[in-house]
Amino acid sequence: MTDTAHEVADLGLARAGIRRVDWAEHSMPVLRSVRERFASERPLEGLRVAACLHVTAETANLLRALRAGGAEVALAASNPLSTQDDTAAALVAEYGVSVYAWAGMDPASYDRNLVTVLETRPHLILDDGCDLVNTAHADRPDLLEGVLGGCEQTTTGVIRLRRMSAEGELRLPMVAVNDTATKRMFDNRYGTGQSTIDGILRATNALLAGRTVVVAGFGYCGRGLAERARGMGARVVVTEVDPVKALDAVMQGYTVTTMEEAAPVGDVFVTVTGNRDVVRAEHLERMKDGAILANSGHFDLEIDLAALERLAVAVDRGVRDQAEEYVFADGRRVLLLSEGRLVNLGAAEGHPAAVMDMSFAVQALTTEWLAANHADMGPGVLEVPAGIDTEVARLELASLGVRIDSLTPGQEDYLRSWRP
Structure with a gap:
């Protein structure tokens, strides 16, 4: 029996969940490389992360990367129907993530689980649809104390965050992971x-x-x-x-x-x-x-x-x-x-793992950047640094065996100068 706090359908499904997570990992080489670096550098050491995400095998690989980086992670589902119960069990039993999610949960349980993960007093929030941020601001503002910032990975969530910011209600720096070129192109399209x-x-x-x-x-x-x-x-x-x-x-x-x-x-x-x-x-x-x-x-x-x-x-x-x-x-x-x-x-399994590889790699690297730079940020909706998006695209191309040209010194000088 695991000591990791949880509320899932059946921990006995963990073995099947591990196989599902491993299968997804085969198609997620970019995120795997991020996890390997995180394991050696531990950029999230001592930080608590609260996440509201779809509980799928692809998400599990994102959370494995965060755990490898030193973070403690508590996860609630971002949709009552999308949870893979075997993946939820594997996250608890094998990967040490506190999960509060099961397929087909009722609305009251869904809302309660959001509060439960916020009560872990997170330093960082990973949101999908702005549910965690909205719950904390509207219902439990006391749980915002100690939160350094967070990431939002959906169009709907970014819309809500921008409205909160425009009305002066947003009390955190939130990074719009959804708005990166790789996320919109691969994940959304x-x-x-x-x-x-x-x-x-x-x-x-x-x-x-x-x-x-x-x-x-x-x-x-x-x-x-x-x-x-x-x-x-x-x-x-x-x-x-x-x-x-x-x-x-x-x-x-x-x-x-x-x-x-x-x-x-x-x-x-x-x-x-x-x-x-x-x-x-x-x-x-x-x-x-x-x-x-x-x-x-x-x-x-x-x-x-x-x-x-x-x-x-x-x-x-x-x-x-x-x-x-x-x-x-x-x-x-x-x-x-x-x-x-x-x-x-x-009715299906969500995006293919190869798609979520890029989206979640951006998410992981943005979490690392936010943890390192939060002291210089104020409340509001922030953009992902362009370098992160470029690095993820570079890693993806490398995993596909695709080579591209590099600018020559003369081309770089030309682009930096306005003179003929």
């Missing part, structure tokens, strides 16, 4: 694009070729999703509120229209906006029989679930794993995936 399609197919076994997929939101996540849906033969319709992003979608050859006009023609609807009530009652009332609803935005607010319940005269919650069929009065049916939560983690 390639990771979300592939894993969302994966989740939809696992939950429905639907054929996308020849069907109309409506993508709500054309940020990095929406672009990746639209590309992959089109690559599988789907007709892709994009809805947007941002004129620049909408124009980008038009110039890439997608049909761009309103959700009102897309509702009666779409076969599959996926929201990736970071906002709420993107699919509302007036849209649900116009959808065709058999329409599929999925969300890959952080919170389960993008589809108006209350309206869906109100319109339905019957609900079959066991039609398929991670799928619920809502029947309307006129006999039309719509299929909701993963309770309107992140379909790529609820």
Whole structure:
């Protein structure tokens, strides 16, 4: 029996979890190299880290790196459906991480676990969706004492942090890990694009070729999703509120229209906006029989679930794993995936390990930088130093066996000078 504090589903699953974590590590060479350096240099010695992240094998490898660097780590889940119970058990039993997470936890347990990890009195916070920071500021400001700063790795979380900062409410330096070029390109575009399609197919076994997929939101996540849906033969319709992003979608050859006009023609609807009530009652009332609803935005607010319940005269919650069929009065049916939560983690396994390798390497190196430089920072949302992003990209290219050119001295001089 482990002495590490925890609340997980079953520690007996640890052996299976270790195998899962090791399998993911094979595709995470950049993070592995960071962990090896951390183990020799111990840059996080004596620091406590509170994390709210998806409890997956990829996350486990990030936390292994932090532990190798000397940190004590307490982890809560950032989504009630995304926890891999075997990974949670392995983190506790094998890697010495205090985990408070299990698959399918109720909202009260979810909120309690956030407070539990904050009560470890962390020096650093790793957040996914701003839940830890929000909980500490709104409900338990006493737990902010001693927190030096933190990192946020989602678009939704960075939006919330910037609003807190603009209103003068943010009391910590928080680094926007989400906003690095490698994170947006690999995690948001390639990771979300592939894993969302994966989740939809696992939950429905639907054929996308020849069907109309409506993508709500054309940020990095929406672009990746639209590309992959089109690559599988789907007709892709994009809805947007941002004129620049909408124009980008038009110039890439997608049909761009309103959700009102897309509702009666779409076969599959996926929201990736970071906002709420993107699919509302007036849209649900116009959808065709058999329409599929999925969300890959952080919170389960993008589809108006209350309206869906109100319109339905019957609900079959066991039609398929991670799928619920809502029947309307006129006999039309719509299929909701993963309770309107992140379909790529609820119905699938999230981003491939090779994608999270880069994202979590940035996260680990930014945590190291924050620990070393926090004394020079004030409250607010900070950018990741460009050198970290460049170093991670360099390590990834090296792991792929890709060589690139270097600037010659003459080229460097030319770029530094304005003179002809």
